[in-house]
Amino acid sequence: MGRRSLPRIPTGPAAPSPGRELARGLADNARDMLYPLLVVARGLRSLATTGRHGWGRMPRERRGPTLLLVASCLAIVALVPYGPTLGTAALLAAGAWAGRDRRGARGAAAEPGEAESGRLQALYEALVPYFSAPQDPRPLYAPGGDWRQAFEEYTFDGLGRLTALRLRYPGYFTDGEEGARARIEQLLHVKAGRGPEYRFDWDEAANRLALGVLPVLPTDVWAQRFVTAPGETVLGFTDPSAVLRTVPVTAGEETYDAPPVVWRTGPRSTEPHLLTLGQPSSGVTTLLRSVVLQALLHGDVVVVDGGGAGEYACLEGREGVLAVESSLPGALAVLEWASHETERRLLAAGRARREGRALPADVRRPLWIVVDRPGALSHLAARDGRPDPQDLLAVPLRHGRTAQVTVAVGEQLEGVGRLAEAVLAHTRARAVLGAVAPEQVTAALGAPSHTTPADHVPPGRGYARVGTGPVHRLQVPATPDPYDEETGDAQRQAVLALLPRPVAASPTG
Template identity: 65%
Template sequence: MARRPLPRILSTGSAQIARSRELARTAADGATDVLHPLITITRGMRRLASAGRRRWAETPKDRRGPLLFLVASVILVVALVPYGPLLAVITLMAAAAWQGRDRTPPVPEGPDESQTQRLQSLYEALVPYFAVAEDPAPLYAHGGDWEKAFPAYEFDSGRVGRLTVRYPAYFADGDIESRTRVEQLLTAKAGRGREYHFTWDEEGNRLDLAVLAPLPTDIHAQHFVTAPGETVLGFTDPTEVQRTLPLSYGEEQRDVPPVVWRTGIRSTEPHLLVLGQPGSGTSTLVRSVALQALRHGGDILVVEGGSTGEYACLTGRDGVLAVECGTAGALAGLEWAAQETERRLIELNNARQAGNPPPEDTRRPLWILLDRPTAFSHPAAAEGRPDPQSLLQVPLRHGRAAGVTVVVADQLDAAAGLSDAVLQHTRARVVLGPATAEQVTAVLGSPPHTTPLAQVPPGRGFARLGTGPVHRLQVPATPDPYDEATSDADRKAVEDLLPPRSVPADAEPEPLPAEAAVAEG
């Protein structure tokens, strides 16, 4: 009897086993194709049943009876309608098929040739920053593989929209200058004209780059839904804050994330400093703050150093103590504000010692708004008078306890002329208009996590409250309603927020106590 060689028998058996497996796989695939609609409908029925059970569990017990009656009524009506049961079964199957569909997201395809070239270019540009000669296994090297350095990426209209960058552990990611150089390089290589957000993960040695959507510039001044002591400085990215405000003015009703500045006795940032380039919107922000302060029942004193009449619309309004544009008026108003702060402190101290509640006249917030105070320094020195900023020492130092809030706005190139008291006690800060990363860092005390743009709309900038993070900011449009260049919609939005006049516009307002003393002198 002839015997087959053992290797041949093994090979023949292996081939038969492989063929059997292939046939079984083909049969399974065919069965899956046939049963796929049935599987989808079954999965959908299961999901609908789970949703019904959750709905029944969430329904209060006192409402379950009416719900059962409603369901029974619907079933009865469907049963009595001609072809009703058939249509009900078809509708149920369609709903189950829709709910049971495969929701697995499609696997993204790899980058095309142009995207691969762009990623390789980014990789080569980062080699001088992330490579050293002593590294035995460098992650970055000329002609190296970019796939290890960029584990995740997305493209938007042919340009990089999101990118995750791995870098060696020895890179000095704690050095602001080193990080800034890498951010500037990525901004130039990923595409200019857009704003990028950078997230540094020092523990994981990763850098995430993402393109930010432009902030809305169509938000007008309006009554914001805020509590007393809360002031909306502007609006920022939805990922930066956990609060939204509904907009009540305009055609499109939506919720937007605000940057809210809190003032009062428990505030850690009781005073505000706003710096920006000419035409960047610093006066717009001060005007917005004034309108919000008047709405919450505060008294405001406006001191304008530009003498451009930006706040003429507030003259004679309820709650507006004075709008001063000259050196004498500014000195008189600020001297009265310092005396008022001292008076409030004395009355509050006497009330606490006597065990009484604070007097009513000390509870009303007092706002001191100064626009370009450095413009008074030279005229005051020429006339032999003190700098008006020297009178802010008491309101700035003791204003939180006395219910006095100081807002100072000036130009970036005049920041050196601000007094030490202003720079020391203004912990809430805003930078508006085009500014370099160094200028933003010098004012806010921390660099922004985004790249500043050269061309920005009015009211666009950065804000930081105390030691918090740096936020992108867009100030709501609050123009001067008396300006001829203001549109009708913006003019009406501001005029609707102005309180009624208590003094005619052509009448002489009553002088403040300190102003009368200066006049007598």
């Protein structure tokens, strides 16, 4: 008889165990039962974190009304029949919605489509020359590598366009050098798509770079009275995450809170003078006109229009407007008077302080010197052999902060070379408008903007920086010339409503 082979009994880890299978089944059932509770808990924690961060960013003057509104809503819910029950159900539903896993079931990351994966791989391969080194034994970026090891988060819109990306980069990358950053930002801008504007947030401590699409800045805010303190001027509006303050604005029939870029002047200002640069028809004159309308609330203004196009004719003969000049002789006379007035104010302020008296009223009232396109006047002065009008701005620029004198200068980018050294040295509140290249933004503001240029640049769109602060995206409120035939009736009426009343004519004998 032949030998009968016995059946082989499986051993080792692959051997099925009834007890182990039972425990695994119970664990799966328990996880399935607890999963909804975990989703709700995660969502409630996310909502609480969002609320805490929103409370921290909220201005102090808005916290009291917000608390009153929340308490009123809770009181109404408590008094309504079945209100607490319905409120609890709504809160749990909100937590479940906020806690849902957007990348797949139970935390498993959903794989991107073939087209999306191809775009991520192409972006990864493009970054290899910048984020790799031959001596790296375990390179994070390598030719033919997998993008999943470097890209932590990514988001695509419904059209398959990249809207958000968070990536890791090696620690030896020189992220402290602006040139190295600029190369990476330019590459990501090209590969992600040139349509929207992107913002880049560098986390040097964690070696992370986040890319996100920025919302379009609103262009429907016109000239109006802004809620500001004396000495504060709204240059325009920016992204909500860029500043901690908002002001109410009216756009058409709607009123909402918008984040402003505020420039502070006066004796305690560190940057008392402004320089605005831009391409032709980019909104430089519009910004200066907006500044003048805000300055007339608390001070006097003299305007020198080097362009000579009559852009400031609406200010002539108004209370608080001491002069509006566009000719070279008139500009020289006005600026010479402003220089002497600054010296007089400075002497009067020093005398009052030495004697322990309050400053005279004519010294406390701010004086604004607004000069649009001084380079054109300097060219005419050099041709005629007359003094340079910009030389007369040296005294107001150097001593204006103490004398309550503020200088605001506007010039086209092509005329920057004609600006005097004193103008460039003392105007450290800056704005640059129009379709400008990143290197022009850096040259004008002294720091780069970590946002990509806009594909479509409306009038008044650009960047602003006050002193050594961050560079902000900027949209200037529409303040057109009300005497221009192409100005819409609504915008014309908005500007005319802000003009001071005309100066009463003196009686003649």
